[in-house]
Amino acid sequence: xxxxxxxxxxxxxxxxxxxxxxxxxxxxxxxxxxxxxxxxxxxxxxxxxxxxxxxxxxxxxxxxxxxxxxxxxxxxxxxxxxxxxxxxxxxxxxxxxxxxxxxxxxxxxxxxxxxxxxxxxxxxxxxxxxxxxxxxxxxxxxxxxxxxxxxxxxxxxxxxxxxxxxxxxxxxxxxxxxxxxxxxxxxxxxxxxxxxxxxxxxxxxxxxxxxxxxxxxxxxxxxxxxxxxxxxxxxxxxxxxxxxxxxxxxxxxxxxxxxxxxxxxxxxxxxxxxxxxxxxxxxxxxxxxxxxxxxxxxxxxxxxxxxxxxxxxxxxxxxxxxxxxxxxxxxxxxxxxxxxxxxxxxxxxxxxxxxxxxxxxxxxxxxxxxxxxxxxxxxxxxxxxxxxxxxxxxxxxxxxxxxxxxxxxxxxxxxxxxxxxxxxxxxxxxxxxxxxxxxxxxxxxxxxxxxxxxxxxxxxxxxxxxxxxxxxxxxxxxxxxxxxxxxxxxxxxxxxxxxxxxxxxxxxxxxxxxxxxxxxxxxxxxxxxxxxxxxxxxxxxxxxxxxxxxxxxxxxxxxxxxxxxxxxxxx
Amino acid sequence: xxxxxxxxxxxxxxxxxxxxxxxxxxxxxxxxxxxxxxxxxxxxxxxxxxxxxxxxxxxxxxxxxxxxxxxxxxxxxxxxxxxxxxxxxxxxxxxxxxxxxxxxxxxxxxxxxxxxxxxxxxxxxxxxxxxxxxxxxxxxxxxxxxxxxxxxxxxxxxxxxxxxxxxxxxxxxxxxxxxxxxxxxxxxxxxxxxxxxxxxxxxxxxxxxxxxxxxxxxxxxxxx
Numbered sequence: 144x145x146x147x148x149x150x151x152x153x154x155x156x157x158x159x160x161x162x163x164x165x166x167x168x169x170x171x172x173x174x175x176x177x178x179x180x181x182x183x184x185x186x187x188x189x190x191x192x193x194x195x196x197x198x199x200x201x202x203x204x205x206x207x208x209x210x211x212x213x214x215x216x217x218x219x220x221x222x223x224x225x226x227x228x229x230x231x232x233x234x235x236x237x238x239x240x241x242x243x244x245x246x247x248x249x250x251x252x253x254x255x256x257x258x259x260x261x262x263x264x265x266x267x268x269x270x271x272x273x274x275x276x277x278x279x280x281x282x283x284x285x286x287x288x289x290x291x292x293x294x295x296x297x298x299x300x301x302x303x304x305x306x307x308x309x310x311x312x313x314x315x316x317x318x319x320x321x322x323x324x325x326x327x328x329x330x331x332x333x334x335x336x337x338x339x340x341x342x343x344x345x346x347x348x349x350x351x352x353x354x355x356x357x358x359x360x361x362x363x364x365x366x367x368x369x370x371x372x373x374x375x376x377x378x379x380x381x382x383x384x385x386x387x388x389x390x391x392x393x394x395x396x397x398x399x400x401x402x403x404x405x406x407x408x409x410x411x412x413x414x415x416x417x418x419x420x421x422x423x424x425x426x427x428x429x430x431x432x433x434x435x436x437x438x439x440x441x442x443x444x445x446x447x448x449x450x451x452x453x454x455x456x457x458x459x460x461x462x463x464x465x466x467x468x469x470x471x472x473x474x475x476x477x478x479x480x481x482x483x484x485x486x487x488x489x490x491x492x493x494x495x496x497x498x499x500x501x502x503x504x505x506x507x508x509x510x511x512x513x514x515x516x517x518x519x520x521x522x523x524x525x526x527x528x529x530x531x532x533x534x535x536x537x538x539x540x541x542x543x544x545x546x547x548x549x550x551x552x553x554x555x556x557x558x559x560x561x562x563x564x565x566x567x568x569x570x571x572x573x574x575x576x577x578x579x580x581x582x583x584x585x586x587x588x589x590x591x592x593x594x595x596x597x598x599x600x601x602x603x604x605x606x607x608x609x610x611x612x613x614x615x616x617x618x619x620x621x622x623x624x625x626x627x628x629x630x631x632x633x634x635x636x637x638x639x640x641x642x643x644x645x646x647x648x649x650x651x652x653x654x655x656x657x658x659x660x661x662x663x664x665x666x667x668x669x670x671x672x673x674x675x676x677x678x679x680x681x682x683x684x685x686x687x688x689x690x691x692x693x694x695x696x697x698x699x700x701x702x703x704x705x706x707x708x709x710x711x712x713x714x
Numbered sequence: 715x716x717x718x719x720x721x722x723x724x725x726x727x728x729x730x731x732x733x734x735x736x737x738x739x740x741x742x743x744x745x746x747x748x749x750x751x752x753x754x755x756x757x758x759x760x761x762x763x764x765x766x767x768x769x770x771x772x773x774x775x776x777x778x779x780x781x782x783x784x785x786x787x788x789x790x791x792x793x794x795x796x797x798x799x800x801x802x803x804x805x806x807x808x809x810x811x812x813x814x815x816x817x818x819x820x821x822x823x824x825x826x827x828x829x830x831x832x833x834x835x836x837x838x839x840x841x842x843x844x845x846x847x848x849x850x851x852x853x854x855x856x857x858x859x860x861x862x863x864x865x866x867x868x869x870x871x872x873x874x875x876x877x878x879x880x881x882x883x884x885x886x887x888x889x890x891x892x893x894x895x896x897x898x899x900x901x902x903x904x905x906x907x908x909x910x911x912x913x914x915x916x917x918x919x920x921x922x923x924x925x926x927x928x929x930x931x932x933x934x935x936x937x938x
Contacts, residue, residue: 268764314775321771326764352775360782363878371867373874375786401782 178270181672183277184256185566188559190284191248192643194239195552196636197288201236203633205229206626227295234302235291241409242309243284245551249416250351251280251316253558254344256566258320260665260672261338263329263682263704268322276315283309300369307362310355317355320348329664331684336703338663338688339426339433342440343419346447347412353451354408361401410547411450417554418443418485421507424557425492427661428504430699432689434491438484445481482518486511502576506557509584510550516588517546520595538598545591556580556639564658568671569650572642579638586632593621593628660700663688667704762911769915773922776886780926783882784933787875791937798870799938802931803859809852810931816845817924820917827910836898839913842920843894846887853884872938879930883923890920 174182204216208229259267267273286305290298324337324345337345364375426433433439489511498504520542563571600618657666664682665672682704690701697711791797823838857880860866860873867877893916902909 268768318768318771318775322764322768325767349771352771353778356775356778357782360779360786363882364783364786367867367874367878373868373878374871375790375874401786404782 176274178266178274179674180255180259180267180270180273181674181676183273184252184254186277187247187252187255187280188566190281191244191252191555194243194247194284196640198236198239198244199633199636201232201239203629205232205236206629210623210626231291231295231298235287238287238302238306239284240548241413242287242306243280244555245413245547246313246409247280248555249413249420249551249558250320250344250347251277251313253340253420253555253562254320254416255316257562257665258323258341258344259327260668260676261341261663262324262327262332263664263677263684264323264327265676266327267319268327269319272315273319276312276319279308279312279315283312300366303362303365303369307359307366310359310362313351313355314359317348317351320344321352324348329682329684333684335437336684336687338419339422339436339439339443340416340419340663343415343417343422343443346443347415350408350415350447350451351412354405354412357401358405361405364401408450410543411446413547413551415443415446415450417510417551418446420554420558421510422485422489422492423663424503424507424561425489425511426689426691427561427659428499428501428507429492429496430499430691431492431496432687432691434488434494435484436488436687436689439488442481442484442488445484446478449478449481479518479522482514486515501560502571502573502580503557503560505577505580506553506560509580510553510557512584513545513550513553513587516592517542517544517550521546536598537594541591541594541598544594545587549587549591553583561659562665563646563650564653564670565665565672567647567650569646569652570658571646571650575638575642579635579642582635582638583632586628586635589628590625590632593625597621597625657702660698662690662700662702664703667702762907762915765907765911765915766918769918773919776922777926780879780882780930783875783878784930787879787933787937790871790875794871798872800860800865800870800872800876800934802876802934802938803856805852805856805859806931809849809856810927812845812849812852813924813927816842816849817921819845820920824910824913824917827913835913839894839898843891843898846891846894846920850884850887850891853880856880876934879934883927883930886926887923890916890923893919 177183207214208216255267255273259265283305286301286308290302290305292298293301324341328337364373367373368375422433422439520538524539524542560571560576563569597618600614600621653670656669658670659666664684667682668677683706684703685706686701686703688703690703692699693701695713697713701710819838820842823835823842826832826834826838857877860876865873867874897909897912897916900912902912905912
């Protein structure tokens with residue numbers, strides 16, 4: 144066997160494994176161009192934190208502008224107060240939140256940090272590719288933000304290019320995740336023993352591999368339309384001799400298909416890791432195994448599979464073959480099945496449990512509540528007759544913010560409170576966290592529930608003038624209410640920021656490896672995670688991920704890495 | 715691979731009967747273990763399986779990319795009443811033969827390698843690489859012929875699709891050519907992947923590009 148098989152791409156972990164004590168030299172190789180999965184995971188989390196606050200500021204500007212259009216606002220009135228600016232604001236808010244927060248934080252952020260730790264791997268399968276995908280993501284963030292600041296016509300081209308770049312980054316990331324999960328697991332980490340977080344990341348990576356390619360293809364066509372003046376989507380010159388209705392119907396439908404093919408699945412790309420995180424948190428803090436664990440894995444697969452197929456749901460109002468709405472309606476409704484399984488499993492796990500109601504668990508429970516509330520309004524949208532007739536923008540805005548945006552954010556926050564000791568060796572402040580939770584929880588319901596009502600009111604069929612006036616008045620006071628609630632909810636996030644920054648430097652130190660008495664492998668190493676992860680020892684896995692309250696054992700949990708002879712029996 | 719990990723594997727199998735067994739054995743259990751690669755005393759090349767798995771998943775993704783483009787082609791082709799036919803340049807058929815030939819020489823090269831005939835392998839591998847370049851050059855000639863006829867990318871939808879399909883395929887194919895060159899010039903004594911594995915993985919990608927081209931050509935020909 145040749146002595147030193149080290150190449151450039153493998154330098155980091157090979158040398159890391161051989162000299163565990165030696166830190167990497169230099170600022171750049173340590174923080175900027177490190178191929179270490181922990182560094183990259185943290186970088187993704189910082190990126191998401193930056194984006195979420197930027198995106199939140201955008202939403203605040205929009206709400207204020209909706210209610211008090213005359214108010215002088217930065218970004219709107221300073222850059223020509225045109226409707227284009229408002230549309231650009233919406234686009235930037237949406238793209239920051241969906242791509243850089245909801246897609247990046249739970250998957251690339253926590254995933255990069257904890258997936259290798261949870262499966263007992265020393266590194267991701269392709270560390271250099273991992274580094275590349277992070278920096279490509281940064282480029283796309285810069286591009287998206289820059290697109291907002293330059294002239295709209297060119298800005299949109301830059302934005303599309305940034306989205307295409309983000310697709311490429313996500314594809315690299317998804318490739319890395321799936322290969323790591325398939326090939327680099329520790330000894331004994333069989334598929335049934337994988338933590339559900341890993342399952343969710345893995346299924347999500349597979350789903351991402353499929354759908355980001357589609358968006359990439361759509362972006363390529365769109366870019367070639369804009370830069371090379373082809374006619375994939377634009378109904379210009381060469382179809383000018385066609386009757387206008389044919390042109391108007393035929394071409395945008397193609398774009399909408401390609402787009403929704405991606406975008407509907409994107410919802411599940413954001414949600415899948417959150418399902419995994421929530422299940423994990425609920426089991427840990429209920430001190431009970433996940434109820435029907437195998438079925439939950441199947442349900443996660445089901446979410447991925449059905450989520451991939453429901454794209455036509457968005458086409459109800461745009462005219463399709465009369466039979467296809469039925470098919471898509473059934474598919475969209477059939478998403479209810481895996482969702483119900485997950486919900487039943489969560490409730491079954493909580494049933495009769497000794498629940499530890501800390502902030503992390505509160506956020507997990509908040510996720511369930513929001514997912515249920517948002518999911519119920521989704522049933523209305525899955526009915527094609529209702530969706531096309533009775534539902535307007537506000538209803539849909541309320542629906543997807545509740546189920547996708549806010550619910551996912553709750554799962555991310557829950558995970559952050561849970562893993563903070565492992566990330567930084569300190570705890571987040573619990574009382575402050577609880578106050579932040581309750582304020583946010585009340586806040587998001589006050590923002591997004593009235594939005595549903597607004598959506599329904601727009602379409603209420605009132606004939607007489609007096610009733611109409613009453614509806615309009617109620618509508619405008621609702622809008623003011625929503626805006627005030629948004630303002631307060633955004634302010635409450637300041638509490639989180641204070642808690643986060645304070646705990647980062649002054650928080651209660653965690654000395655032990657496993658402060659939550661959890662079972663998975665990341666808790667077998669020190670807090671914060673040492674630079675070389677598992678060190679010189681090879682992690683070996685002996686049991687499933689959720690062995691809580693095992694009868695005949697002294698403690699109420701049995702870690703995955705504990706050899707059977709090491710388990711202390713109860714007297 | 716030497717059998718240094720045999721004992722842990724046996725322990726593992728015994729352990730498997732205890733907890734939630736049933737799934738497939740842990741990755742690397744049969745080829746010596748990926749995870750053992752970084753251990754202090756057992757430092758060696760990571761298993762090539764991660765590369766073959768990676769390329770398989772990447773191919774699915776690339777397939778999805780071209781399927782999205784193809785379905786756009788089919789949707790627009792069926793929905794359009796003013797479809798302008800683009801006559802495919804004849805040289806495309808020659809290019810197709812070149813590409814098919816390159817797949818053949820690549821397989822022959824790998825057979826040489828398995829017979830430990832390294833010089834024969836190098837020679838045939840070089841032929842494959844040249845054929846790859848020849849194909850790309852042929853595609854460029856096809857583009858030039860179309861341009862000479864006044865058919866540009868923005869002329870009509872059929873021409874747009876022609877250029878997009880051939881262009882995207884050529885870019886992906888150039889990735890394959892890069893892999894071929896990598897295998898030719900890499901010093902595998904120092905690499906963490908064996909020459910035979912690198913050649914095998916490259917061959918997956920190359921044959922896939924081959925099949926993809928046949929599919930795209932058929933689509934363009936039948937849909938013209």
